[in-house]
Amino acid sequence: MTETAPLSDLLWTRGYTDPAWIRRFTSVGRELSPTRRVWRGPDRPRDLPARPASLDAPDLDTLPIELDGGSATITLPDLFAAAQTDAFLVMHRGSVVYETYLHGTTPHTPHFNASAAKSYIGLMAAMLAHQGLLERDARTSAYVPELAGTAFGEARIEDLLHMGTQVCYAGRTFDKAIEAQRYFAVIAPQLRPFGYSGPTTIREHLLTARTTGKPGSEFRYENGNVETLAEVLRRITGLTTSDLLGELLWSRIGAEEDAYYILDSDGIEAACGGFSATARDVARLGEMLRCGGAVGGRQVVPEEVATTVVSGVPEGYPRRVRFPAAPPTSPATLSYHDLWWIPNDPYGSYMASGIHGQRLFVSPGLDLVVVHFGSQVISSAVPVAPLAQAFVRIGVHLGSLG
Template sequence: MKKTILAATVALTTAFGAQAIEVHNPDTAFLDQVGAVGITQANWESGQSAKLTLKHAYKFTHYVELSKGEFTHDIGVAQGFDLKGPLAYDLDGLHDMETVLRDRLNTESIVMLKDGQLVDEFYWSGMHKDHTHLMMSVTKSFTALTLQTLVEEGKVDVNKLISDYLPELKDSGFGDATVQEMLDMRSGVKIEFTPGKIWDERMTHVQEWNGVNNYSELKSILDFGATLGKRTDVNTGEAFDYQCAHTEMLGMLIARVTGMTAAEAMEERLWKRVGFENNAKLQSNHNGEAVMSGGLNATTRDAAIMMDVLVNGGKNRAGEQIVSPEYISNLMVGNDEVKSAWKHDGFSQLHADAWYKDQFRVLNVDGHSFILMVGIHGQVIVGEPSTGKVIAMTGAQDQMQAPRTVGMTMLSVIPTLLKSM
């Protein structure tokens, strides 16, 4: 079947100001093509189809394109790295890193940088250097960095309540949480899971992640957030509870403060400044309200370039300060609140010396202290500020976040690669 790209787009004026945003429709030709083998808008993100769909995710939904700026970070040519050399663990013993990544973890790409320059890159399963991949919850860290630029300009105070900026949330489970507690996912909000899922389907419906929104009373993700209640087993700020709704409310905060959509703010504050090589796609609903917790489709190299800013003291490789070095230092050191909150998360049973802060994880493993952006199905972006090393991986694992693959990646693959680079 001949592939065509749907040319029709919708120009909308946002509810936040006079900014016009171009919203691209789902690719109907692509939907017809994959529909022949049973992949639809309703099931496209399932693990069984991940090797096809995560490389083409934006075609299943509406999306906004983020345009790159004039400066491009030149990562140079590969210096060479032998993936057959380092060894990592699986349940049946040690294997060479190529086998572990490609065959055991369903990794589709890996890019390694040192001091902003390419150590090496590897691609499998149809990926290449200019091919975008759904980053899933890696998107959360990009949203947080967009917000951080507003914090450093004095436009957002993280010690204020989120409801000071979004009064619609005053009577919700988010009502007494500060912006910082939202960033750390310590609000104490209560998410009632839809039977058979680990999320409230109303969120994905209003985002049109799987097609038409069947909850017509919810026009915006902010409407969804306003309906959420409060946990009774923990106090606000006490427990780390990983919920996408936190990030979506932060996206609405960005929109409210800037007077543009969160996607436009991310384009202006990150995509045009950092030095990315390619444009990105950010999935959205038909109104252009982007999925700020998991909708970024970007190249692996550009994900690595974003992390390089964090290992380079907050500067891009043209010398422009994107975020402050103090922000990165505070992230790496953590604090008593986030370290205590980490104990409430299941992963703390696998590794206790870690925390979640500002929509990033920080792990201390085998002498290495590194920053993590993480998304389900194998999206992992690593930065070690003390050495200037960056590792960016995309994957298509059939399970969203299995203990085996998480443990292998965080406790064996990453420290081994950092040591070997």
């Protein structure tokens, strides 16, 4: 049973302590805010083949998933209950071996990806850098002159890609939880408190950022890095974020459905987390990456970009970090490169991760792609579901079947 969140959480979560409220937000964004579509392109959807019945794996619902070094186990139904799972899809060696939808979600329901969408921005930036259109060592202000003198304008593109800026907004002491709420207030008028007088667009918000430390010296997970990077990509290409994602990725992976971004009052996409798509189409994106950036023999992402996510952390940036919500006393075991999380497991896995349990897990070594969409409560009173552990356990098990 989910425990009641402490009052300290309620000061900023404002409804995120109720899975039903979260689920409404994650599944019907187009009904709550202005949006812009990410076009799937003119081609027919690419099939997601199911594994032939003769090769079906044993029921994954009964697979024991070890926790805490084997001191306890759970099953997938237990995991789904803990994570308030809405959609779960597993691909192994190019075939769908498990797919389920809960709480009214369907295969055709675009679901909020939250901060997993940061990784898609990072992927596009890496592609443009590979093409020579984006200079990683350049200051952001070289592309967005209006940001000169701000924390993000003085940072390098590499700093944005590795959450390396040290900022405060409008003179406030930086607090991640408070700044997350203030960001929501910028893009969603309905979330603004009475008497709100702060920025009303993403660009206005970025202009209030000031430097509090040397860029690249510390890992600090902050939405402004991604919004700044998205603005840089718009300046380079002349395209909206939606059109750029559609052109570079969505129209080339064989997507079934259009995706979409929510917009601020300037008509600018909330790039750091306002993206929604179906689980099946996110799985197509992951499968393309698992295959070295190729779809059916056509190279979508340069192979060098697709195969160096786990090996490209630049010198000078922290080699080990922890999730933003992790206790400060927990071990830092993850790496972070081009806005992707790297578990540092033996299989070359990497992951796009978002609040409420949104995950795209790609593991070339396990021939595995997993998509998880959830509506999990974010509170210190609610344990974090062990999603990544479950993904690896599933992959190892499937691999053992031959």
